[in-house]
Amino acid sequence: MTGTTRGPNDPRRRERILDAALDVIAEHGAIKVTFRKIAAAADVPLGSLTYYFDDMQHLLTEAFTRLAESVSTRYGALLAAAHTPEEAREAVVEIICGKVWGTDRNLLLSYELYAFAARHPELRTVMHSWMQASRTSLAAHFDPLTARALDALVEGFSIHNSVDPRPTDRADVAAIVGAVIDRPKSKD
Known part of the structure; x- marks a missing residue:
């Protein structure tokens, strides 16, 4: 049994x-x-x-929350360890190119969360919390718009590099991250 x-x-x-x-x-x-x-x-x-x-929805929400918190902890730790603007820039590159996901399995699970949340609005709170944790970690070093752009860049590169037969190399990722960080700021 x-x-x-x-x-x-x-x-x-x-x-x-x-x-x-x-x-x-x-x-x-x-x-x-x-x-x-x-x-x-x-x-x-x-x-x-x-x-x-209570039901499968409750179980899946808790499981995906566990995943999000695990990845967010690693993501946040890399940024928390940065003490200079250059270290923060390098931390973002490491998040994209390194193993912040921990395993390819976790990256696959994040795809599952995105797809499942698209069809189950109650899971969007997990996604929102995850995005907010990422942006909060980034906001310790970057203005809010740059933090949002870097968060989207991290997500996009992670997805693309996981399926692309020729992933973007670290030097090119660093150049793109630099372009986002160094973009001209609006005067508002």
């Missing part, structure tokens, strides 16, 4: 379910996720899912 290896007071069960949900989403896509698949992947009884989550 599934879940028999876990004791009744398993303190990590909820987190294991969320991690398993992300694994199942990465493997099958958010649209094909079921409680049964998640329970099997988490090695918990099916009833555990309904104990912790």
Whole structure:
């Protein structure tokens, strides 16, 4: 029987379910996720899912929130470590070219979140919170419009570079980031 290896007071069960949900989403896509698949992947009884989550929407929202917070933490840490404008510029390049996503799986999961949120408005709050966290991290170093542009640049390059057979190299990314940062500012 599934879940028999876990004791009744398993303190990590909820987190294991969320991690398993992300694994199942990465493997099958958010649209094909079921409680049964998640329970099997988490090695918990099916009833555990309904104990912790009201419905699939609640579970997916929590799982995607977990993903967003994980990536935002790495993103924010790179920018928080920057103490000069040049270090901030390099942090943005590293976010684009490095492993801020952690794994290709996390990048795939972010695509799933974008697509799922487009059809499920309640998940847009997860996307909005994620974007706000990114922009807040950027705003420590850049004006609001530049922070917004850099956030869009990070998202766009991440998507393009993950599927392009010839991703934009680091030097070109640095030049583009520099062009956004050094653009003439409006006089308003």
